[in-house]
Amino acid sequence: MSRRLTEPPVRIDRSAPVPLTAQLVEALRAAMASGALRAGERLPSSRTLAVQLGVSRTVVTDAFQQLYAEGWLDGRHGSGTYVAEHEPLPRPPEPPEPEPPRAADPVLGRPSRQEVRGAGVADLRAGAPWVRDHDRAALRRAWRHAAELLPSDDPDPRGEPRLRALLAEHLRRTRGVRVGPENVLVTRGTGNGLDLVGAMFATGQGPFQGTASERSAARFRAGVEEPGYGKARTILAARGAEIVPCPVDDDGIRPADLPDDLALVYTTPAHQYPLGGRLPLPRRERLIAWARRTGAVVVEDDYDAEFRYDVAPLPALHGLDPERVVLLGTLSKTLDPDLGIGWIVAEPDLLSRLARVRADLSDRTSGPVQAATALLLERGDLDRHLRRMRLEYARRRAMVVEHLGPRIGGDTAGLHVLLPLPEDAVAPVIADAAEEGVLVEDTSRTSHGAPRVHGLVIGYGSVSRAELRRACEVLARAVARHTRS
Known part of the structure; x- marks a missing residue:
């Protein structure tokens, strides 16, 4: 079958900032993709097309070479240039009519x-939090200190030892939590900490989860306060948890209403979000008793417990049973949400599980951020x-x-x-x-x-x-x- 000569539907705009060769390549490519130039059709010679378009022959030959390389053209030197076999691309849908502008909502x-x-x-x-009244001199000093340190080639998934020791001391002073650096894992905030806990359960490495076969077969159920922190539901659900709403009242979560088949329950006992209740001691004790009886883990989010206006901050729930309670904390409300520093406090065995999960996920907290935070703590700037x-x-x-x-x-x-x-x-x-x-x-x-x-x-x-x-x-x-x- 003879292949006929075709006049390609292209035009060149000399006033455009796009080079002429690029314009020609794009025009020919678009014509072949849309089917305006069909497979087997012969293009004019480079000399003829250059005369038709009013450009130099070099522009056309360079464009042809590019399209040969992309597979759009076929042929041998001296026998003509042809459109190669290809499937025409579907025509893109017509864009919808633009809606009239509306006031921002x-x-x-x-x-x-x-x-x-x-x-x-x-x-x-x-x-x-309010971030416009920081001690800027202290912040500059902390960041200069961090910039002077050499980066680590093997960062500890638990965080820098110096910062973990300083955080343990900070928690002892501010929250009545008596732990050492072996109980602290440095995170990027409470969201990151909760995600690591969820990943631990999702991979069957959580404590008190039964046999290995049971851990690998079961989807874990996670209780979250209702109403409660929406991001906690999102984070745990993303790790495969079945979210179980757990009712709260003006005092906080109600242990008597918790089902017995939860792997963990997430709670905000110091300042329930959003109702603002403070979980009283008798109810805290009932929550711990429920966890011991069912084998569940209590995840305590201590997100803004440093700020109380009636009495001194209550001690953290973690102190009632360090083996059953995982404490999450953050400096995002105390200092700056952009800093990206938080912590998990747990018993060493559970913390080791979390560290292994974190290493498997290649998750880590920035070394310079840890160093800057450590100096703020060490010098008393944070206090x-x-x-x-x-x-x-x-x-x-x-x-x-x-x-x-x-x-x-x-x-x-x-x-x-x-x-x-x-x-x-x-x-x-x-x-x-x-x-x-x-x-x-x-x-x-x-x-x-x-x-x-x-x-x-x-x-x-x-x-x-x-x-x-x-x-x-x-x-x-x-x-x-x-x-x-």
């Missing part, structure tokens, strides 16, 4: 805190910062109480409060606040299913006191407007 879009700050919005979402921030957050908490009054709960500790509202008032209050430049979230993100508790989770760490005062005034007006009855 910061509540639905959940923008980053940087975006919100740049838009001049007061961000009252929970979870962020001084913690004392300053306790006073700062106490003032902010008092401001929230002043404006929102007796409605709020969970205000005795931490960096957030709960503002309970009638279910039908939640959305209108959020919408009214958003119109006046205040971003706040409800309890829906804390629930496994339909929310059982309705209201707003108000964080007061990430805005200035002036912004917080204005935001509280906005919220107070909106709440009064929609809860008059």
Whole structure:
């Protein structure tokens, strides 16, 4: 079958910044991919095509060489240039008609805190500390120290020994946890720590899990407070856990309602998220008794226990039974969420299991970050910062109480409060606040299913006191407007 000569549907734009050869390659490639140039069709000679396009012959020969190399062209020197056999690519779908621009909805879009700050919005979402009043000289000193150290060629998955010893001493002073460096594994934060615990159970290396065959066959069940920390559900589910919602009340988790077949239960006893309850001692003892009876592990998230405004911080749950309780902590609320330093406290045997899992995952905490944190602890800079921030957050908490009054709960500790509202008032209050430049979230993100508790989770760490005062005034007006009855 003779192969006919075809005039290729290409054009060259001399005013474009793209080189002429690249333009020709792209045009010919697109024509062959779409089927406008079919397999077997003969192209004009390089001399003829150069005359047709008004370019030098070198432009055409270079383009042909590129397409030969890519397999689009076929033929031998002196016998002509042909389109090679290929399957035409399907035509891409037509792009949809662009929607008319809409006003940004910061509540639905959940923008980053940087975006919100740049838009001049007061961000009252929970979870962020105030980071603009650091001792900058101390931070610079810590980072200079870290930069002077040589990197390790074999980092310990448990973390740097010096930092582990300093963290053990820090926990003894601030949380009443009496442990040594052999009980501490340095993480990148509570999320990283919980993920390692989940990975340990997912790979059948968790403690008290029965025989090897039982461990390899069973999918582990993980209890998470309901309502509770949504990211904990996400992290454990990603490790294959079956998430079991465990009800809480104003005091925290209810041990009497826990099923007996859980491998672990995740709890926030120092400041329940989001209700703000503090687990009383009798209930703590019942939780430990349940864990001993069922063989479960209690994962204690101590996320903001350093900040209390009524009494001294309660000792960590870990002290009641170090063999059954794994303690997670972080400096993200105390110092800076961008620092990426946290810890797991557990008995040495369990910590060794976690270290093996971590090594298998090639997971580690930055060496320079560990070195900088160690210096902050060693020089007392972190303790001084913690004392300053306790006073700062106490003032902010008092401001929230002043404006929102007796409605709020969970205000005795931490960096957030709960503002309970009638279910039908939640959305209108959020919408009214958003119109006046205040971003706040409800309890829906804390629930496994339909929310059982309705209201707003108000964080007061990430805005200035002036912004917080204005935001509280906005919220107070909106709440009064929609809860008059």
